[in-house]
């Protein structure tokens with residue numbers, strides 16, 4: 001007998017839904033109808049599954065089966081278009097999920113068009129004169145690539161007779177990115193991160209991870225694969241400390257929701273044994289590693305987990321990681337003013353990464369209450385970036401998105417607090433700017 005409290009459809013894979021269908025005595029083709037309804041149509045109630053006979057829906061409901069859709073409890077919209085969702089689950093716990101309508105500038109290498117161009121350019125800088133020109137116009141490849149990609153898309157759209165009508169009623173989603181959470185809170189305790197202040201409350205189930213994506217897609221009226229959506233597992237929590245659920249969620253997002261694995265990136269603080277496991281998964285998003293310091297003393301200070309999994313162990317795992325063709329590892333580096341942003345730190349980072357097929361995303365600290373670090377100046381960030389580039393390492397400055405609503409990297413704190421901040425405080429937080 002199916003247990004009501006443990007039977008949300010969201011989170012079940014094809015085989016599990018087939019078993020459920022068989023258990024209630026329905027023909028096997030009903031499994032595909034349920035799979036489509038839950039993951040493609042993103043229904044919120046059994047009653048909405050119009051492909052199923054009423055009698056079968058009633059039988060499912062009597063067995064305690066629910067859709068298990070995640071519920072959007074609150075929604076904060078930034079000046080820059082970023083949306084931070086507070087998403088609630090059946091037990092009252094909630095997490096944050098962020099929608100970035102134009103990505104966050106850190107997509108290079110994540111499968112998006114700008115990322116694809118950046119990779120191709122880095123591999124063969126003379127292969128396309130337009131791209132080369134775009135990159136040489138100014139020292140800001142992402143902005144240049146974005147323009148190039150937009151031009152390319154405009155040309156393509158003009159030549160497509162059906163393009164406009166197909167996309168009617170949809171929000172613009174040229175390279176939108178959803179940042180999803182994997183745990184309620186986080187146990188890793190990175191010293192520059194607001195989420196760390198929560199501690200960890202619990203792991204999310206696979207259904208709750210996928211449910212965030214379904215809820216945001218529905219709210220934004222977009223639908224992959226027709227709409228190009230990138231996913232980053234970089235919200236609250238350390239995905240590799242909730243490994244089984246994360247891996248299952250990634251599979252459901254590919255097989256159910258229809259998002260290609262090359263459009264997903266998972267970020268880890270450096271759970272070394274899981275990096276090895278992850279390399280062997282049959283469905284595997286891209287890997288990002290949160291680095292933040294080029295030596296053990298500094299990294300342990302900023303990320304206490306470095307005591308257990310040292311830089312030597314982390315870099316060994318990165319070097320052994322089985323990359324696919326044209327795939328790179330991303331290293332994220334949060335720059336903290338006067339702490340890890342010196343030219344010497346940059347040179348040490350370049351040395352540490354030498355020979356690895358990788359790129360670096362630089363993130364100037366996003367400020368928040370309770371965080372004792374400062375944001376480095378734009379000059380300091382540019383100097384760090386230049387040292388890496390001169391050493392042959394592609395380095396990109398991620399544009400902070402949604403700082404004014406606490407949606408930027410390291411700012412997710414399951415905050416309802418921000419909703420109650422007086423307006424002047426909200427306004428005093430710098431609005432997002434180009435990095």
Ligand code: SF4
Nearest residue numbers: 186188190193196237
């Ligand atoms: S940066 Fe990521 S891993 Fe570190 S405490 Fe924050 S949520 Fe956890």
